Amino acid sequence: MNAPDRQLHRDPNVLFAGYKLPHPLQYKILLRVQTTSQSSPMQAYNQAINDLDKELEILKNAFEKVITSQIYI
Amino acid sequence: MKKVSFMDMPDVPKGQLPEHLELQRTRVFCGSDAPTHSEGIQYSGAYASMGIDNSLRLDSFCKKFRVEVIQLTEDEIEFDMIGIDASLANAFRRILIAEVPTMAIEKVLMVNNTSVIADEVLAHRLGLIPLDVDPRSFEYFSGNDSPNERNTIVFKLDVSCKKGARITVKSDQLKWLPNGSELEMTTPNPSAKPKSYTLFTCSQASLPEFSDKPIGPKHQDIIISKLGPGQAIELEVHAIKGIGKTHAKWSPVATAWYRMLPEVVLLKEIEGKQAEELVQKCPVNVFQEIEDIGKGKKKAVVANPRACTLCRECIRGEGWEELVAVRRVKDHFIFRIESTGALPPEDLFTEAVKILEDKCDRLISELS
CATH class of the missing domain: 3.30.1360.10 (RNA polymerase, RBP11-like subunit)
Structure with missing residues (x-):
């Protein structure tokens, strides 16, 4: 949950982003996003998740590349 | 004296944060x-008052990672x-x-246990044994489906100690049963055909993933129990796929x-x-x-x-x-x-x- 939150903070159109866990034993998270008029919370959130997804893809590829080069030295 | 904005001072680099802020x-x-x-x-506007954009985008991540x-x-x-x-x-x-996910022993069918170690403690010990098997070749076992060759691994442990001896039971004595359970369920109707605990359609040993690499515990020298003279353990275990959130044995x-x-x-x-x-x-x-x-x-x-x-x-x-x-x-x-x-x-x-x-x-x- 920290990861999407951080991703939202990086967006210049996001004015506020935060999450809370009302009860630690309930699997329920409340997320609050406030944006400027150039964006909408839904749009910002979608973009944050998409960016995170792409970031992970790059990270995975970079890691695999290093690992294969390690194994076949 | 003419007033100068601190951003224009000679020791502050242009377009960048001052040194101490960059360090912080x-x-x-x-x-x-x-x-x-x-x-x-993380906040994109953290340094907005100094005209510095702190927003991070995908391309800058690619460059730095x-x-x-x-x-x-x-x-x-x-x-x-x-x-x-x-x-x-x-x-x-x-x-x-x-x-x-990994595979770990979840069910223990106890046939005989006359050792000093209690059934439930023994079952717990068995559960913690790491198995040398790729969990990606298995499916999750859910309550509704029957144990088959795609979601269950069966092992048996059958050891007994002779009179006048003492033995240590180690993990290498767990024998993989690629054809599934060898035990039969007891049915109230004695004439009915006895049912097995698992429903394997084929032997796991014939599957391409396991044909050249038999399934077994990762380490052969994990002590499971010790047996005194005349004591015996006979049991069968079923390993299934799971995650560490459910129990640490799957971590x-x-x-x-x-x-x-x-x-x-x-x-x-x-x-x-x-x-x-x-x-x-x-x-x-x-x-x-x-x-x-x-x-x-x-x-x-x-x-x-x-x-x-x-x-x-x-x-x-x-x-x-x-x-x-x-x-x-x-x-x-x-x-x-x-x-x-x-x-x-x-x-x-x-x-x-x-x-x-x-x-x-x-x-x-x-x-x-």
């Missing part, structure tokens, strides 16, 4: 009393990830511990952890007696004395900052904090994964990334 943004300062500037600055493998063995990996945020590093750590890692790269900087030249004292102070030998040829004196240098445990012994005592700075680099993570053996450690990490990606994809599809 990228480093954790480990002072003698407490660490400061430990929070990551780097992986370096430090050590890779059969069941351990240590690597550096440079250019990621703590939230992401922690997500990987938590997924590795609790959400990457694929002995441990997975990260730390930020330590950075040790000498703020002033440290020479002579003081240099010697500094080298002595550090318990992990971060510093080294070298001969300064120009002056003919010995001087201290930082030789091995990576070994620093941040014990802060070097900045203890009067005046030392002005000479040595101990910091951590906020976006440089030293990651260490120790596998329990089901999967090689490098595969564990890629699995963890895949799980996080899956979560993202699920969120995207559920939002739209």
Whole structure:
């Protein structure tokens, strides 16, 4: 949950982003996003998740590349 | 005197943060009393008043991100990830511990147990034995479906101790049953055909994944129990796929952890007696004395900052904090994964990334 939150903070159109866990034993998270008029919370959130997804893809590829080069030295 | 904005002062670099702010943004300062500037600055407008954009986008991530493998063995990996945020590093750590699946013994069918170890304790011990099998070739077992060759692995343990002897039962005595359970369910109707506990349609040994590599425990010398004269254990175990969140026996890692790269900087030249004292102070030998040829004196240098445990012994005592700075680099993570053996450690990490990606994809599809 920290990861999407951080991703939202990086967006210049996001004015506020935060999450809370009302009860630690309930699997329920409340997320609050406030944006400027150039964006909408839904749009910002979608973009944050998409960016995170792409970031992970790059990270995975970079890691695999290093690992294969390690194994076949 | 003419007023000058501080941004136009000659010692402030153009278009960049002043040096001290840049340090506060990228480093954790480990002072003698407490660490400061430990929070990551993520907010895009954090430095907006100075005309500096702190927003981060995908392309800048691509440019900065780097992986370096430090050590890779059969069941351990240590690597550096440079250019990621703590939230992401922690997500990987938590997924590795609790959400990457493995196979572990879940059901124990006890036929006979006359050993000193109680049934439930024995079952628990069996559950914790790491199995050398790739969980990706199996499916999850859910309550409704019957145990078959795609979701269950069956082992049997049948040992007894002769009179006048004592034996130690080790994990290599678990025998894999590729054809499924050999036990029969008791039915109230004696004329009915007895049913087996599993419904294997074919032998697991004939499946291509296992034909050249039989399934068994990862380590052959794990002590399960000890038997005295005349004692015996006869049982059958069923292993299924699961995740560490349900029970720690499914956790694929002995441990997975990260730390930020330590950075040790000498703020002033440290020479002579003081240099010697500094080298002595550090318990992990971060510093080294070298001969300064120009002056003919010995001087201290930082030789091995990576070994620093941040014990802060070097900045203890009067005046030392002005000479040595101990910091951590906020976006440089030293990651260490120790596998329990089901999967090689490098595969564990890629699995963890895949799980996080899956979560993202699920969120995207559920939002739209």
